[in-house]
Amino acid sequence: MKRLFPAPWLSLALWALWLTLNLSLSPGNLLLGAILGFAAPLMMRKLRPKHARIRRPSTIIKLFFLVGRDVILSNLIVAWGVLNAKRRPPRSRFVKVPLDLRDAHGLATLAMICTVVPGTVWSELALDRSILLLHVWDLDDEAHFIHHFKTAYEQPLMEIFE
Structure with missing residues (x-):
């Protein structure tokens, strides 16, 4: 069959x-x-790549709502930044995020998350999959952004796929 x-x-x-x-x-x-x-x-x-093995399905629901919240908040923040760009121009830059996630399905999901969250653009993934280069539209604190990215997105994806 x-x-x-x-x-x-x-x-x-x-x-x-x-x-x-x-x-x-x-x-x-x-x-x-x-x-x-x-x-x-x-x-x-x-x-087709190898089949995904989902380890913790309940984490998918939590991640779904977290990404949904971040999409709404990021839309508001980016819209506010665009409206106030003359007074305070955005501080955009590239950020190198060290990755612990290695699963292909997890990385693909992470790429989709970066695509739907306004203000971030997936720019490059190192050949050994250890560093992700992201372009962030407006960045105040790089260390805080990296910490949020890893705890909010990477860790749940590792729980789900690895």
Whole structure:
């Protein structure tokens, strides 16, 4: 069964996405969505990384709400900074964050978190995955930022994936 459906949840999600995008439950769309959901994971089976092993699922919920809170706060802070940029220009700079997280799934999740939180941009990851270069839009205290980043995002991801 695993050879026929290497990623059953992905197949189901692709089928649902097809139906949602077409806004139709016609027999043709049901069939085309099912074919897409069946064929795409089969064709891309070799591209999938190893399966993620989630160690602490409850930490996912905590991290979800923490990231949600940070997204809202960061939006407000960035908006306020943009409105007051003439009085107090932002102090943007690059920050090197030492990483203990090595799991590929954890790093991918960390990249997504950096993408959704306004004011941070994932710039570069060292080849040995030991240092992350982030661009921070407005930074007062680099040490405080690194501490917050590691405790708020990296440690929960290590609990989840490692």
